[in-house]
Amino acid sequence: xxxxxxxxxxxxxxxxxxxxxTLYSPISFVILFGIFMLIAxxxxxxxxxxxxxxxLILGAASLGLFTFVIPNNDLSANLSLCIxxxxxxxxxxxxxxxxxxxxxxxxxxxxxxxxxxxxxxFILIVKLPITTTYGTESGxxxxxxxPQIVIGAFxxxxxxxxxxxxxxxxxxxxxxxxxxxxxxxxxxxxxxxAFAIAAAYILSLYYKNFSPLQWMVSAVILVIFGTLGxxxxxxxxxxxxxxxxxxxxxGHGGILDRLDSIIFAIPFLFLYYQIISYVS
Numbered sequence: 001x002x003x004x005x006x007x008x009x010x011x012x013x014x015x016x017x018x019x020x021x022t023l024y025s026p027i028s029f030v031i032l033f034g035i036f037m038l039i040a041x042x043x044x045x046x047x048x049x050x051x052x053x054x055x056l057i058l059g060a061a062s063l064g065l066f067t068f069v070i071p072n073n074d075l076s077a078n079l080s081l082c083i084x085x086x087x088x089x090x091x092x093x094x095x096x097x098x099x100x101x102x103x104x105x106x107x108x109x110x111x112x113x114x115x116x117x118x119x120x121x122f123i124l125i126v127k128l129p130i131t132t133t134y135g136t137e138s139g140x141x142x143x144x145x146x147p148q149i150v151i152g153a154f155x156x157x158x159x160x161x162x163x164x165x166x167x168x169x170x171x172x173x174x175x176x177x178x179x180x181x182x183x184x185x186x187x188x189x190x191x192x193x194a195f196a197i198a199a200a201y202i203l204s205l206y207y208k209n210f211s212p213l214q215w216m217v218s219a220v221i222l223v224i225f226g227t228l229g230x231x232x233x234x235x236x237x238x239x240x241x242x243x244x245x246x247x248x249x250x251g252h253g254g255i256l257d258r259l260d261s262i263i264f265a266i267p268f269l270f271l272y273y274q275i276i277s278y279v280s
Contacts (some may be wrong), residue, residue, distance in 0.1 A: 007251025010175070012250060014110070014258065022129075026145045030126055034063055037122035037143075039255045040263070043245040044118050047236045048210075059119045067213045070129045072165020078274065081120045081127075085267035088116020089225075092232045096180065115132045117232075118256075121263035124270045148207040153202075153269065156219045157226055159199040159259050164192025173205065176227075182236045184227075193223045214276060220271055222265045 019034035041059045045052035069079045092113070104213020105113075129146045176184040198217035205210040233256055237245060246254020256263075 004251075010250045010252055014252070017153065022150050024148045029129070029147065029150070033122060034060070036255050036259065037063060037119065039246070039248060040118050040122065040259065043254045043256045045112060045238075047242070047245060048105065048110050048113070050107070050114065055111075055114055058115075059122075060114075062119050063123055063126065063229065064266065067126055071182045072127055075274070078270070079082060079125065081124055082267045082271045082274070085116050086271070087125065088113055088120075089232075089264060090269065091236075092117065093228060096228075096232055100239040109139075118263065120257050121266050124266045125262065128153070128266065128273075129268060144236050146209060149209065149273075152203045152207055152215070152265075153218070153222060154199055155198050155203060155261065156222050157265075160192040160196040160226065161261070162192075162221045163195035166187040167191030168234075176229055179233050180238065184231075189223075189227060193220070196223050212275075217272065218269060222261070222267050225265035225268050226261030229261045234258035240256060 017032065019212065021028040037059055038056055039223055041055050042052050044050075045055055066077060099171050129149045162182075165188065168183070168185040168191070172185030172187040174186040175182065176186050176189050196219045199211050200215040204210065204215040207215075210218070232247065237243065244253030245256035245260075249258060252258055
C-alpha cells in the first residue's frame with residue numbers, strides 16, 4: 001500500500017472517529033478528546049524532554065475537575081482557562097518571532113507550556129459545545145449540547161488547510177515564514193482564509209446559533225491563530241529535531257500534528273464566543 005493511500009485511509013478514519021464521537025453524545029465527545037489530550041501530552045513531553053507520568057496525571061485531573069466538578073458555565077473558571085492559555089500563547093509567539101537562539105527551558109517553564117499550550121486548550125475544546133449557549137433557547141435552565149459548534153470549527157480549519165495547500169502549491173511565490181515553515185506561502189494563507197470564510201458563511205445557513213457575520217469572524221480567528229499554532233508546533237519540532245510529534249496516525253504524524261491549529265486558536269475563539277454571549 002503506497003504512502004498516499006495510507007495517508008488517505010488514516011485521514012478518513014480520523015475524521016469519521018471525530019465526527020462520530022462528537023455527534024453521538026456529550027460523553028463520547030469528552031472521552032475522545034480526553035484520549036486525544038493524553039496522547040498530545042505524551043507527544044509534547046517527548047518534544048521538550050519532560051518525564052510524562054506526572055503530566056498525564058495532571059492532565060486527567062484537570063480535565064475531570066473542569067468538566068465534572070466545576071460547573072461548565074462557571075464564567076470565572078472559563079475565563080481563567082482562556083487567560084492562562086492566551087498568556088502562554090503570547091510567550092510562545094514572542095519566542096517564535098524572536099531572532100534569538102532558543103534558550104534551554106527549565107521544568108517550571110515546560111510545565112507552564114504544558115498547561116497553557118496543551119491541557120487548557122483541550123479542556124476548552126471539551127467545554128465549547130456545552131458552554132456556548134448564544135442563540136439557543138434554554139428556558140428550562142439546562143445547558144444544551146451543541147456539537148455543531150465543534151464540527152463547524154473543524155470544518156473551517158480543514159477547509160483552510162486544504163485550500164491553503166492547493167493554492168500555495170499552485171501559485172504560491174512569497175514565503176510566509178520561511179525560517180520555520182519553508183512550504184507556507186502568503187498566497188496560500190490568503191487563499192485558505194478566503195475559502196474558510198466562504199465555508200463559514202455556508203455553515204451559517206445550516207447552523208443558526210450564530211449570525212453569518214459571527215461565523216465569518218470565527219473563521220478569521222481560526223485561520224489567523226490556527227496558522228500561528230501550526231508555526232509554533234513546527235518550532236517545537238525543529239528545536240527537538242523531529243519531523244512529526246508522533247506516529248499514531250500513519251501518514252499524518254501525531255495528534256499534535258493534526259490538532260496544533262485548533263488547540264492554539266481555541267482559547268481566542270472561546271473568548272470571542274463568551275464576549276458575544278455576554279453582550280447579546
